[in-house]
Amino acid sequence: MHISRIQAPVKKKDHDEKFGAHALFVDDLQDKVYLYAKAVRSPVPHGKIKSIEFPELPEGCYKVTMDDVPQNGVVVIQADQPVFAGDVVRYIGECICLIVAPTQRMADELAAEVKLDIEELEPDLELRKGNEIAHEYRYETGDVERAFAEAVDIFEETFETGYQEQAYIEPQGMIAEWEDGIMTVKGSLQCPYYVQTSIKHAFKLDDQHVRIIQMATGGGFGGKEDYPSVIGCQVAAAAYAIGKPVKMIYRRQEDMEVTTKRHPSKSTYRTALDKDGNILAMDIDVMFNGGAYPGLSSVVLQRGLICATSVYTIPAVRALGTINLTNTVPNGAYRGFGAPQTTFAMEQHMAHLAKHVGQDVLDFRLKYVAKQGDHTSTGGKHSTKIVMPELIDRVLKKSDYRNKVEQFKNQTGRYRRGIGFAMFSHGCGFTGSAERDLLKSVAHLYKHADNRVEVRVANTDIGQGIKTTLCKIVADTLDIPLERVFCNNPDTFIVPDSGPTVASRSLMIVGRLIQRAAIRMKEEWEDGVEKLYEEHFIEEPTTIAWDITKFFGDAYPTYSWGVYALETIVDTVTAKTELVKLWGAYDIGTPGDETIAMGQMMGGLTQGLAYGSIEDMVAVDGKIKQNAFNSYNIPTSSDICDFDLEFVNNPYEWGPYGAKGAGELPLNGGAPVYTQSIENALGADVMKIPCTVEEVMELL
Amino acid sequence: MIRFKLNGKDVESKMLPGARLIDSIREEFGQIGTKEGCSEGECGACAVLIDGELVNSCLVALGSIEGQEIVTIEGYRETDRFKVLDKAYMKAGGVQCGICTPGMILATEALLAKNPHPSREEVKVGLAGNLCRCTGYNMIVDAVLQAAEEGDGLW
Numbered sequence: 108m109h110i111s112r113i114q115a116p117v118k119k120k121d122h123d124e125k126f127g128a129h130a131l132f133v134d135d136l137q138d139k140v141y142l143y144a145k146a147v148r149s150p151v152p153h154g155k156i157k158s159i160e161f162p163e164l165p166e167g168c169y170k171v172t173m174d175d176v177p178q179n180g181v182v183v184i185q186a187d188q189p190v191f192a193g194d195v196v197r198y199i200g201e202c203i204c205l206i207v208a209p210t211q212r213m214a215d216e217l218a219a220e221v222k223l224d225i226e227e228l229e230p231d232l233e234l235r236k237g238n239e240i241a242h243e244y245r246y247e248t249g250d251v252e253r254a255f256a257e258a259v260d261i262f263e264e265t266f267e268t269g270y271q272e273q274a275y276i277e278p279q280g281m282i283a284e285w286e287d288g289i290m291t292v293k294g295s296l297q298c299p300y301y302v303q304t305s306i307k308h309a310f311k312l313d314d315q316h317v318r319i320i321q322m323a324t325g326g327g328f329g330g331k332e333d334y335p336s337v338i339g340c341q342v343a344a345a346a347y348a349i350g351k352p353v354k355m356i357y358r359r360q361e362d363m364e365v366t367t368k369r370h371p372s373k374s375t376y377r378t379a380l381d382k383d384g385n386i387l388a389m390d391i392d393v394m395f396n397g398g399a400y401p402g403l404s405s406v407v408l409q410r411g412l413i414c415a416t417s418v419y420t421i422p423a424v425r426a427l428g429t430i431n432l433t434n435t436v437p438n439g440a441y442r443g444f445g446a447p448q449t450t451f452a453m454e455q456h457m458a459h460l461a462k463h464v465g466q467d468v469l470d471f472r473l474k475y476v477a478k479q480g481d482h483t484s485t486g487g488k489h490s491t492k493i494v495m496p497e498l499i500d501r502v503l504k505k506s507d508y509r510n511k512v513e514q515f516k517n518q519t520g521r522y523r524r525g526i527g528f529a530m531f532s533h534g535c536g537f538t539g540s541a542e543r544d545l546l547k548s549v550a551h552l553y554k555h556a557d558n559r560v561e562v563r564v565a566n567t568d569i570g571q572g573i574k575t576t577l578c579k580i581v582a583d584t585l586d587i588p589l590e591r592v593f594c595n596n597p598d599t600f601i602v603p604d605s606g607p608t609v610a611s612r613s614l615m616i617v618g619r620l621i622q623r624a625a626i627r628m629k630e631e632w633e634d635g636v637e638k639l640y641e642e643h644f645i646e647e648p649t650t651i652a653w654d655i656t657k658f659f660g661d662a663y664p665t666y667s668w669g670v671y672a673l674e675t676i677v678d679t680v681t682a683k684t685e686l687v688k689l690w691g692a693y694d695i696g697t698p699g700d701e702t703i704a705m706g707q708m709m710g711g712l713t714q715g716l717a718y719g720s721i722e723d724m725v726a727v728d729g730k731i732k733q734n735a736f737n738s739y740n741i742p743t744s745s746d747i748c749d750f751d752l753e754f755v756n757n758p759y760e761w762g763p764y765g766a767k768g769a770g771e772l773p774l775n776g777g778a779p780v781y782t783q784s785i786e787n788a789l790g791a792d793v794m795k796i797p798c799t800v801e802e803v804m805e806l807l
Numbered sequence: 808m809i810r811f812k813l814n815g816k817d818v819e820s821k822m823l824p825g826a827r828l829i830d831s832i833r834e835e836f837g838q839i840g841t842k843e844g845c846s847e848g849e850c851g852a853c854a855v856l857i858d859g860e861l862v863n864s865c866l867v868a869l870g871s872i873e874g875q876e877i878v879t880i881e882g883y884r885e886t887d888r889f890k891v892l893d894k895a896y897m898k899a900g901g902v903q904c905g906i907c908t909p910g911m912i913l914a915t916e917a918l919l920a921k922n923p924h925p926s927r928e929e930v931k932v933g934l935a936g937n938l939c940r941c942t943g944y945n946m947i948v949d950a951v952l953q954a955a956e957e958g959d960g961l962w
Contacts, residue, residue: 122897125905128840128880132906249847256838274940276844276852277906325842326940359845570904570941620809702900706946710903736849736938744944745935751926 113764116702120574120594130323133280133294135358141282144171144180144205145214146343147221148365148407152230152729159204162220168213171205171341175348181340182305183333188308188400188437190340196225197399198436199730200365202337207345207353230434231692232729234373234396238431243410245442246658248486249423251379254388262463265451266376267795268778270724271369271714273441274741277325279366280356281338283346293320296335296525297327298607299565299597306338306343309413314599321406321596326680327569328714329440332609334366338599361675362641363734367439368724370395370407372448374415376456384464386475388423391415393449397430398437401643404430407438409538411445413662414775416484417453418495418530419475424484435726440609442711443533443774449716450531451796454779459792468783469508473499476530478522483719487661488650494757495530498670499693502528503800506672506749508691514689515787526674526689534663535759535768538610539653548644549603550617552581552624556637560628562594562621564605566613571770573613577621579700580763584625587630603641611768612666614699618763620644642724647761663757667772668694671780672711677788682803684720684785686748694757695772697765701754708773710751717742719796811872813838814870814882824831824870829853831869832879834907841907842881851915851937855879859935861917869919880909888916891958892950910935923962924955 124130147159161170173179179530180186192203206221207777208214247254255261281294298301299319306317319339323333340356345353357366365443379387393412397404412428454472461471480488492571503509518524536542551563560581566576578592585592594603605617622631624640631638649661674687691712698704713722721740724733733739758765782793793805809820813836820831832838832855841864844852848866855864856878883889892912895901902908911934918925918933925933930951931944939947955962 116898116900118897119902121905122902125902125908126893126896127884128905128909130905131839133834137834137837137839157885186834275906275957276850276938276940277842277904278844299901306962323905328940359850390905455835572903601825638907647874681930702946706900706903707941709945710941710945711943735847736845741940743938744931744937744942744948747944749945750945 113579113698114698114701115574116700117589119572120578121568132277132325133282133322134280139351139352141354142207142349143211143214144207144342144353145218146202146341147204147206147218147691148529148782149192149199149201149203149225151196151225151227152199152232153228154196154225155228156203157193157194157224157226162217164217166207168208168217169349171207171345171348175344175612176309177311178309179306180763181337182308183336183402186308188402190344198434200436201399202341205341205345205348217350230729232434233433234371234394234433240429240552241397241432241673241737242405242408242430244409244658245427247425247487248482251388251390251423251425255379259382260380261377262380262457262460263375263377264454264459266793268372268373268448268451269797271441271718271722272724272739273328273329273330275326275328278357278359278362279331279334279338280402281335281342281353282352283343284352285346289316289318290341291318291320292343293322294339295324296321297331297500297567297569297790298611300604301607302335302339302451303599305340308565309340310343310347312476318598318600320598322565324567324569328442329444330366331569332440332607334439346455352363359736360734361737364731365436367402367437369441370397370404370438370448374449374452376452379647380464384466386421389416391424391426391627392426395427395430396435397432397436398435399432400437401430402437403439406538407440407445409794410534411449413485413534413538414446415449415453416583417450418532418668419453419457419479420481421475442714443771443792444610446533446775447612447715447778450775451719451778454529455793458783458786472530474782484663485662486651486659489513490596491624491665491759493668494755495668495753496693498668498694501692501753502670502672502690511674514576514786521679523677523679523788524674524762525677525784526672527780527787528672529780529781529783530670530777532666532668533768533772533775535613535615535665536663537610537665537767538662539655542616542644543646546606546644548606548617550605550620550621550624551603552621552628552640552644554628554636554638556635558634560592562592563602564617565602566605566617567608569608572700572706575705576614576699578616578687580618580622581625584622585629611770611772614766615762615768618766619761624626624734665760665767665768667767667775669772673780675784675785675788677785677803679807681801682807683802687805688748689750691750691752692755693772694755695769696759696762697756698765699753699764699766704754704769705752709750711771712771713742713747713779716781718779720798723797723799809869809873811874812876814878815852820869821871825870826869827865828869828872829864829869832864838879838881842906842909844906851910851914852907854913854937856913856917859920861914863898870921880912883913883916888958888961891961893955895949895954895957900946901942907939911939912916915954918951919955919962927952
């Protein structure tokens with residue numbers, strides 16, 4: 108395949124500092140004497156705090172409580188959760204106060220001695236109809252009522268998905284310093300301006316008095332999108348109260364027990380069919396377990412609900428989605444952001460519908476795959492080019508799916524092979540009109556006097572390579588060597604708010620702003636002159652404007668697409684499943700760098716496969732049971748099969764050099780391709796993920 | 808006082824024998840390339856070489872390493888073998904967030920020192936004690952195979 112200059116792989120901008128271990132992660136900072144904070148947490152899922160009894164604190168040790176925070180609220184979207192629990196605790200692990208000491212060990216020991224008198228209240232622990240609802244969205248396209256009235260057959264199923272833990276290898280951690288009226292917070296984070304917003308609110312400070320600096324960040328995957336606002340406010344409270352720099356680094360167990368995860372879900376799909384087995388309409392009900400506080404859940408649900416029909420065009424759809432509150436750890440952002448739950452449910456339901464009407468599981472699905480010009484689930488229009496037929500064709504050919512799927516039916520031996528096929532997509536950028544109405548991103552490109560050019564954006568490189576891909580855009584546009592372009596970790600005293608590093612938006616949205624700045628810089632280029640170029644977000648043209656009040660219109664400017672086939676072997680004695688090989692093809696527009704983009708595909712795919720298979724996390728009596736890597740199994744190198752993946756180039760007119768969103772797409776298809784392969788091997792229907800060894804045992 | 812060799816230098820730790828090796832390396836000797844990921848020996852981010860063997864330093868009591876030779880990334884990055892790994896990982900795309908990288912590099916060294924020409928399967932098994940959440944491993948496996956080829960004779 109011909110590769111354009113922008114696609115050609117380069118040495119990543121942060122390669123040397125990462126490979127040589129020179130990059131400083133937050134826990135690596137040894138530049139001054141820090142105090143260490145440890146949280147005192149609720150041992151009960153729901154209760155009234157009657158009293159807190161502190162041990163005698165030696166000199167140099169401190170307690171930090173809600174009284175140390177001027178406004179006791181963490182803003183994720185709204186200030187709907189306290190920095191420190193007030194009178195009531197709502198989940199096990201909710202932070203009540205901090206103990207701060209000169210060493211971590213002292214802080215840990217003193218925190219363990221804090222006595223809490225809590226009157227237990229009745230907790231609501233399970234996701235079910237009847238939970239308190241924090242958010243509810245619904246939409247309807249086409250005449251669903253009539254379709255169900257005219258249906259000759261109605262097929263209904265309920266699917267369940269579990270928690271997924273982001274499992275970044277670097278746990279959450281932050282440092283705060285309160286000096287000369289300025290609160291400086293450094294840490295492991297994706298979205299410096301989210302943390303800034305939250306700290307401004309809690310401490311009644313303005314932009315000029317809150318400075319957020321991103322340190323090298325050891326993985327995020329959404330886990331460091333919302334949660335750093337929580338830990339940031341807590342550690343800032345300590346610095347604010349004590350006046351000395353304070354470090355708060357989570358250990359793995361604490362991180363897994365109390366930080367946000369992917370929402371567990373329950374989705375019911377009811378489909379109206381005509382006499383020939385054609386789909387007339389779908390009625391979809393999606394419940395996400397929000398945990399104890401809403402946080403980001405509303406927007407996660409929006410995406411999950413919009414994606415409820417995945418890659419398919421369904422004539423009429425009615426969808427209802429709710430965020431149900433429970434007395435469990437609050438859930439939040441995780442790569443895919445609501446889409447993996449419904450993508451799994453829809454793909455399974457479509458395959459089961461095919462079996463129900465006696466048609467081939469793939470051919471049935473192919474009839475409904477979206478084409479350019481089709482309406483979207485929310486009544487928008489697929490206005491950009493869709494190359495799904497080519498992706499499908501390539502994966503079918505290289506995997507030999509059609510032959511294998513027949514060959515693997517009705518096996519009887521101990522080891523049974525299966526092949527699955529899954530199609531998936533991801534809406535690129537923020538849902539709805541948030542880019543235009545809320546984010547209003549600004550990006551800077553700064554030309555230094557020595558003719559080096561600096562990319563100044565709030566977007567963080569958390570391993571996905573955004574520093575490199577943005578610099579490539581600038582170097583290519585200006586036609587200067589890549590070595591003359593650089594991008595530092597964001598510092599809110601230097602970079603403008605170009606929006607968060609989320610939603611597969613950084614390259615597509617911010618990259619375009621940087622490209623536009625570079626075009627202007629080139630036109631005005633003068634050697635030796637210093638100059639700042641500023642660009643503001645301009646909306647892409649959409650066909651049908653999004654209206655959140657009606658939940659109607661184009662939810663995304665464009666979509667990325669993907670197709671997987673996966674071959675597995677199930678051992679019917681041990682119920683263990685081995686991955687044999689995975690084939691895939693993606694349309695992410697034009698990749699900004701082949702190697703970086705492929706790294707995103709492989710990493711996301713691996714997390715998706717694990718979501719569908721081995722990553723099992725449950726709350727028992729409100730407490731997260733799997734709180735370590737020996738109980739929550741993420742894939743190791745020996746668990747992973749070979750991947751045969753490729754890109755189909757489909758340049759997006761409004762993305763820089765044709766780029767679309769890429770980071771989340773590959774995760775969405777991982778779970779359903781796994782469950783489809785299990786279904787082929789065993790001839791049974793999978794209704795729940797993760798499809799663990801225990802689940803496979805049930806199926807046998 | 809516990810004496811050992813750290814990256815070729817004789818050092819003395821003032822920490823108690825029960826202290827963790829990782830704390831001595833990071834806090835006492837300021838060598839922050841050794842990372843703490845899970846504190847229980849599962850993730851390999853804190854892996855170091857002790858007399859050439861790959862060991863998770865979060866599980867090692869300082870008292871147990873008296874007289875032994877510890878190599879961390881700070882020492883290893885000065886070697887020719889490191890340069891070969893550097894190039895191979897760079898070309899293959901084996902580094903994303905970088906937190907597992909120091910441990911992964913030392914795991915690669917430990918593997919190639921024992922088996923200079925591993926098969927793909929042997930690489931996967933050899934690196935299975937080091938978790939990476941970003942890459943999905945295949946690019947790391949490619950890097951190791953490439954390094955084995957290009958560094959022929961070094962291991």
